[in-house]
Amino acid sequence: MVEVRLDAVSKVFARSGDPAVDEVDLTIRDGEFFTLLGPSGCGKTTTLRMVAGFYFPSSGRIFFGSDDVTRQAPNKRDTGMVFQNYALFPHLSVAQNVGYGLKTRKVRGTEAKRRIDEALEQVHLSGYGARRIDQLSGGQQQRVALARALVIRPRTLLLDEPLSNLDAKLREETRLEIRRIQREAGTTSVYVTHDQAEAMAMSDRIAVMNGGTVQQVGAPEEIYRRPANRFVATFIGRSNVLSLPVVGAGPEQVEVAGPDGVTLRAAAPEAHGLSESATALVSVRPEHVRLTGLDAAGSLSATVVETEFTGMSTHVTVDLAGTPLHVAAVQLPAGLTTGDTVGVVLPPEHLWVVRP
Amino acid sequence: MGGPAVSVRTEPDAVTSAETPAAASARRLRSGAVTGSRWFPYILVLPLALVLWGYIVQPMLATFSESVAENAGDNYAGFFTAGGVARQSLINSILISVASVVLCGVVGVAMAFLLRRFQFPGRGLIEAIILVPAALPPLIGAISFQLLYSETGILPRALQQLFGTEEPVLAVSGIAGVLVVHTFTMYPFFYLAASAALRGLDPSIEEAAYNLGASRLRVWRTVLLPMLTPAMVSGALLVFMTSLASYTAPLLFGVDQTMTMQIYINRTNGDMPLASTYASVLGVVSILFLLAMRWYEGRRSYRSLSKGVASHRREVTNPLGRWLAMLGSLAGVAVLLAPVATIALVAFSRDGSWTTQVIPSEYTAENFRTIFAEPRAFEPILNSVTISAVATAGIIVVGVLIAYAVRRLRFVGRSLLDIGVMLAWALPGTVVAINLIAAFSTGNAFSFGQVLVATFWIMPLAYFVRFLPMVFRSTSAALAQIDPALEEAARNLGASWPRAFLTVTVRLVLPGVVAGALLAFVHGVGEFVASVLIYTSQTEPISVAINNSMYRFEMGTAAAYGMLQVVLIFVVMLVSGRLENGRSSRSAREATQWAG
Numbered sequence: 001m002v003e004v005r006l007d008a009v010s011k012v013f014a015r016s017g018d019p020a021v022d023e024v025d026l027t028i029r030d031g032e033f034f035t036l037l038g039p040s041g042c043g044k045t046t047t048l049r050m051v052a053g054f055y056f057p058s059s060g061r062i063f064f065g066s067d068d069v070t071r072q073a074p075n076k077r078d079t080g081m082v083f084q085n086y087a088l089f090p091h092l093s094v095a096q097n098v099g100y101g102l103k104t105r106k107v108r109g110t111e112a113k114r115r116i117d118e119a120l121e122q123v124h125l126s127g128y129g130a131r132r133i134d135q136l137s138g139g140q141q142q143r144v145a146l147a148r149a150l151v152i153r154p155r156t157l158l159l160d161e162p163l164s165n166l167d168a169k170l171r172e173e174t175r176l177e178i179r180r181i182q183r184e185a186g187t188t189s190v191y192v193t194h195d196q197a198e199a200m201a202m203s204d205r206i207a208v209m210n211g212g213t214v215q216q217v218g219a220p221e222e223i224y225r226r227p228a229n230r231f232v233a234t235f236i237g238r239s240n241v242l243s244l245p246v247v248g249a250g251p252e253q254v255e256v257a258g259p260d261g262v263t264l265r266a267a268a269p270e271a272h273g274l275s276e277s278a279t280a281l282v283s284v285r286p287e288h289v290r291l292t293g294l295d296a297a298g299s300l301s302a303t304v305v306e307t308e309f310t311g312m313s314t315h316v317t318v319d320l321a322g323t324p325l326h327v328a329a330v331q332l333p334a335g336l337t338t339g340d341t342v343g344v345v346l347p348p349e350h351l352w353v354v355r356p
Numbered sequence: 357m358g359g360p361a362v363s364v365r366t367e368p369d370a371v372t373s374a375e376t377p378a379a380a381s382a383r384r385l386r387s388g389a390v391t392g393s394r395w396f397p398y399i400l401v402l403p404l405a406l407v408l409w410g411y412i413v414q415p416m417l418a419t420f421s422e423s424v425a426e427n428a429g430d431n432y433a434g435f436f437t438a439g440g441v442a443r444q445s446l447i448n449s450i451l452i453s454v455a456s457v458v459l460c461g462v463v464g465v466a467m468a469f470l471l472r473r474f475q476f477p478g479r480g481l482i483e484a485i486i487l488v489p490a491a492l493p494p495l496i497g498a499i500s501f502q503l504l505y506s507e508t509g510i511l512p513r514a515l516q517q518l519f520g521t522e523e524p525v526l527a528v529s530g531i532a533g534v535l536v537v538h539t540f541t542m543y544p545f546f547y548l549a550a551s552a553a554l555r556g557l558d559p560s561i562e563e564a565a566y567n568l569g570a571s572r573l574r575v576w577r578t579v580l581l582p583m584l585t586p587a588m589v590s591g592a593l594l595v596f597m598t599s600l601a602s603y604t605a606p607l608l609f610g611v612d613q614t615m616t617m618q619i620y621i622n623r624t625n626g627d628m629p630l631a632s633t634y635a636s637v638l639g640v641v642s643i644l645f646l647l648a649m650r651w652y653e654g655r656r657s658y659r660s661l662s663k664g665v666a667s668h669r670r671e672v673t674n675p676l677g678r679w680l681a682m683l684g685s686l687a688g689v690a691v692l693l694a695p696v697a698t699i700a701l702v703a704f705s706r707d708g709s710w711t712t713q714v715i716p717s718e719y720t721a722e723n724f725r726t727i728f729a730e731p732r733a734f735e736p737i738l739n740s741v742t743i744s745a746v747a748t749a750g751i752i753v754v755g756v757l758i759a760y761a762v763r764r765l766r767f768v769g770r771s772l773l774d775i776g777v778m779l780a781w782a783l784p785g786t787v788v789a790i791n792l793i794a795a796f797s798t799g800n801a802f803s804f805g806q807v808l809v810a811t812f813w814i815m816p817l818a819y820f821v822r823f824l825p826m827v828f829r830s831t832s833a834a835l836a837q838i839d840p841a842l843e844e845a846a847r848n849l850g851a852s853w854p855r856a857f858l859t860v861t862v863r864l865v866l867p868g869v870v871a872g873a874l875l876a877f878v879h880g881v882g883e884f885v886a887s888v889l890i891y892t893s894q895t896e897p898i899s900v901a902i903n904n905s906m907y908r909f910e911m912g913t914a915a916a917y918g919m920l921q922v923v924l925i926f927v928v929m930l931v932s933g934r935l936e937n938g939r940s941s942r943s944a945r946e947a948t949q950w951a952g
């Protein structure tokens with residue numbers, strides 16, 4: 001149980017010139033469940049593997065508490081890793097897999113047996129100890145991998161997309177389980193995923209990554225409500241981002257000129273640095289845009305381009321003064337079809353200025 | 357050497373692993389849907405079963421009855437009396453085989469690790485030529501090692517001159533010589549198996565062990581070695597079987613007391629019952645190993661559960677390491693290419709000009725002119741090509757049909773058919789020859805009442821038995837990759853069974869069949885082990901001509917014949933590589949493995 005700190009960590013793989021991970025600074029608090037979230041290829045795995053010690057950073061330092069582990073061998077780091085493909089030893093039984101790390105730590109005999117049983121019980125696999133790995137389902141294998149990483153009581157738990165090989169329903173059940181077990185153990189955990197729903201549901205804090213750099217670090221709600229830049233806004237929940245001219249700027253808010261000569265007020269980060277006649281990027285989430293009649297107060301007129309019924313809501317794409325705008329509507333104005341003109345309301349409390 | 361047609365088995369799991377995608381439909385197809393007739397399979401299978409019985413199983417039984425016909429007690433008692441030749445031969449054969457397994461295991465696994473796990477200057481070149489020594493035809497391969505490393509060999513004499521000593525330096529002879537030949541020609545069994553296992557090994561499993569705190573040594577002991585065990589066990593079984601069947605190496609290095617040599621010696625002395633006794637014992641041991649291998653393969657192997665994560669080769673970075681690696685690579689290349697280079701060099705030497713010099717002193721292209729222009733010298737070439745072509749024709753027909761029956765039809769005794777072919781593969785060439793002599797020294801139903809011994813026909817028959825498994829295997833592997841639904845689609849569109857079979861299935865397996873057939877043909881052209889027991893002066897094949905030239909000290913002529921075989925095998929390797937393009941170049945690899 002320890003704080004993990006990455007200090008300007010970069011990784012350049014020999015052949016390609018671009019760094020896979022570029023000057024990443026992160027502090028993962030003691031006992032925290034911390035997620036690296038980002039699209040495929042953004043450097044999440046590389047970052048995690050540097051924490052595990054499978055890659056050494058090209059520059060920068062990594063600390064576990066006050067220990068500098070930057071160049072320490074992976075077998076000396078005392079981390080527990082859950083691999084994407086589980087990496088269970090196919091020639092060992094379930095119990096032997098779980099006991100592997102105990103053996104390397106010279107925990108033997110009844111103590112080892114007790115801890116293996118305990119770990120298996122924790123992942124609801126009591127009685128499966130003698131099974132061979134190929135006699136388990138994907139979900140069970142996943143839990144063995146988790147038990148194997150936890151039984152050694154590692155300083156940090158590292159998980160690389162551990163749920164990506166499970167089907168949707170099992171994924172949701174398992175993420176709750178992982179979180180429950182992690183809370184009980186209180187282990188500092190770094191979790192890698194490209195699935196934002198998973199990250200939102202599980203994490204204490206999230207680092208959103210893109211192109212090898214960290215875009216934003218924050219609690220799920222903060223990242224959702226206050227995305228730092230266009231990338232985070234569109235990656236999390238597919239926000240609409242409108243480029244609008246600034247007509248008035250104050251601390252923590254700006255006024256922009258919308259279509260139809262309407263002035264819109266949007267919240268902005270403290271040091272937004274925008275002044276009159278600059279262009280602001282205003283984000284608004286599809287679920288916050290309201291469709292109304294044309295006569296409603298403060299409504300802008302738009303043309304319906306496409307509607308798609310998804311069950312819980314209907315996704316409507318409208319054309320707002322030449323810009324496509326995505327709307328998730330729970331209830332549609334009766335008889336709405338493609339080509340209709342509708343009123344669109346952008347509620348000021350949900351408008352937020354993001355950086356480019 | 358002298359052994360089973362090992363080539364077809366270099367990747368024991370290739371067939372089974374290729375099976376999966378089409379397996380379900382294959383099951384559907386076997387249930388008789390193809391032809392609509394429940395009896396159809398038997399009409400096809402009966403003649404095939406008769407062929408296997410008549411030319412493989414029945415001859416084996418004939419050998420056994422020959423061995424017990426008169427004073428059986430004495431014949432077999434020899435294996436149990438201390439100090440006897442029989443007992444000593446069995447012990448020697450087993451000891452040589454065990455030593456070969458150990459040596460090949462060390463060399464093969466080390467090479468696999470080196471080439472799979474490290475990046476160093478020269479790695480690519482070594483990997484490209486690593487199978488060259490094993491690709492040589494059995495006799496010419498053994499001769500090249502003799503010319504290189506024996507007391508009269510190039511290396512010991514060169515060292516002798518270099519150091520000015522009385523005696524050749526580092527010369528190998530006797531059993532040591534046999535072991536050198538075995539190591540160079542059989543380590544690919546371990547190399548290929550270990551290399552494939554390492555490639556299939558998911559690197560994250562190793563990482564998981566490090567993550568859990570294991571040291572490098574512990575990862576080796578608890579993860580890598582256990583996961584490589586299946587590969588090493590099948591490599592060991594193959595090397596053991598092949599060494600046991602080895603005939604040319606003991607022949608050239610004069611180790612008389614081995615099983616294969618005793619068969620040869622007793623047959624040559626006219627003691628057919630005793631030769632049959634040795635052949636029976638060797639045959640039974642080989643079959644036991646075959647069964648052991650089938651049993652072991654039936655168990656699961658630790659294939660990686662996941663794919664796509666490339667393991668990275670560790671770059672050798674420190675300058676001293678790079679220099680050493682470079683020197684090592686150069687030495688490796690020299691050692692790997694030396695046998696072929698020696699044969700090529702000697703092929704251009706004047707007969708009789710090489711006596712005590714390090715390398716021959718006079719060079720000429722005369723030898724090649726002789727073997728092509730002189731009718732008597734050209735005859736062995738003609739014989740080999742004719743015999744091999746006749747045998748290959750039969751192999752294609754029977755091999756393809758058996759493969760089709762085993763893979764695609766459902767009938768009682770399917771696995772017996774499979775085992776029949778495997779038997780042909782497991783029997784040493786020497787034993788195959790003795791079996792045919794025992795069975796066809798009088799006429800029987802399968803020879804249409806004719807005596808075959810000392811006729812032309814016993815030659816292609818022996819080649820047929822020895823190399824049938826090659827076409828069977830390659831066809832079988834090709835069939836496994838074709839979804840039977842394709843044939844069903846043709847049927848659905850109105851094609852009759854023969855038409856569907858010809859236009860779809862045959863067309864698609866053709867590259868596999870051709871690759872297997874080419875392989876069988878070149879193995880026929882290089883065949884020595886069985887031929888030497890059954891040839892007559894009219895049917896003398898190339899390898900026997902080489903052997904006889906060596907006895908007359910006409911090394912240039914012998915090597916010139918050898919070069920023909922060598923060129924042919926490398927051409928075929930290239931062609932089959934092309935044929936199998938897209939798939940792994942499995943035939944090419946198989947072609948590199950000779951039945952010595």
Ligand SMILES: Nc1ncnc2c1ncn2[C@@H]1O[C@H](COP(=O)(O)OP(=O)(O)O)[C@@H](O)[C@H]1O
Nearest residue numbers: 013020038039040041042043044045046047668
């Ligand atoms: N071992 C490696 N050698 C070279 N490039 C690599 C290696 N591992 C990852 N990369 C590259 O680094 C970038 C980040 O990869 P990765 O960390 O695996 O992304 P993620 O896990 O976020 O999908 C990618 O462009 C990838 O191609």
Ligand SMILES: [Mg+2]
Nearest residue numbers: 041044045046
């Ligand atoms: Mg990844």
